[in-house]
Amino acid sequence: xxIFRDGKPFCDVHQINFEIMDGGFLKLNGVFCGPADCPxxxxxxxxRLFAGKIDQSQIPQRFAAKTFTDFNVTNAGQRxxxxxxxxxxxxxxxxxxxxxxxxxxxxxxxxxxxxxSIIGTALLRKNLRIEYVTVAMLIRDLRSNWSNxxxxxxxxxxLRNLHLLILDEVGLSFGTDCEIxxxxxxxxxxxxxxxxxxxxxxxGLNELGKFLGERAxxxxxxxxxxxxxxxxxxxxx
Numbered sequence: 001x002x003i004f005r006d007g008k009p010f011c012d013v014h015q016i017n018f019e020i021m022d023g024g025f026l027k028l029n030g031v032f033c034g035p036a037d038c039p040x041x042x043x044x045x046x047x048r049l050f051a052g053k054i055d056q057s058q059i060p061q062r063f064a065a066k067t068f069t070d071f072n073v074t075n076a077g078q079r080x081x082x083x084x085x086x087x088x089x090x091x092x093x094x095x096x097x098x099x100x101x102x103x104x105x106x107x108x109x110x111x112x113x114x115x116x117s118i119i120g121t122a123l124l125r126k127n128l129r130i131e132y133v134t135v136a137m138l139i140r141d142l143r144s145n146w147s148n149x150x151x152x153x154x155x156x157x158x159l160r161n162l163h164l165l166i167l168d169e170v171g172l173s174f175g176t177d178c179e180i181x182x183x184x185x186x187x188x189x190x191x192x193x194x195x196x197x198x199x200x201x202x203x204g205l206n207e208l209g210k211f212l213g214e215r216a217x218x219x220x221x222x223x224x225x226x227x228x229x230x231x232x233x234x235x236x237x
Contacts, residue, residue: 050124057131059117063118066121071085089119092123092128098194100196100224101220102225102226102227103205103208103225104201104230105228106228107230107233112201112230116198120166129164132168134169135173139179142155160193163196164195164196165190167198170201170203187216
């Protein structure tokens, strides 16, 4: 709550005075607000809003606060992975217009989920709709809708409206024909709407077809689809 003290607005939460500017209004991070709004209170509110976006996106909490500076670079492969990820965020408008997908493949523990999450968080800061989901989580969601008397359509509708879907742990499932069909349908749906998908897997590019279907993999390649091979040793100790 803000009051006036010594002729200036005063926040009794943060115990600070703050200045009025821009013709009687406070402007913080490009947002105009009333002269009695404390900038610290506004920052806290914006942080709570963003925390809500993180929760809704399902980006893992372990990586939610990470940025590109947290991705360790010690070799040429990691340097290229970081460069591709930065470019994907910086030029996402172009990638979105082209429906250009991104694939991270390689050894476990090499930073695929970390870098995928960093991309997701950076795009959330641009007010874009992002969701992170593992294959196991997605299959469980689709089956749950069906077993509860509903259909997959509700979940598919959520997925189709995302600016970017991050599909992680491809290959860590049973790989049944039904699962392949469901995953292929998700990727094809987004392909038809020109919506990019970020796929991360511990398997090689040539093995993705076993888990997504060859048709879906071909969709990921379309219009200059990008791929990064994480072929260094695990970063976990």
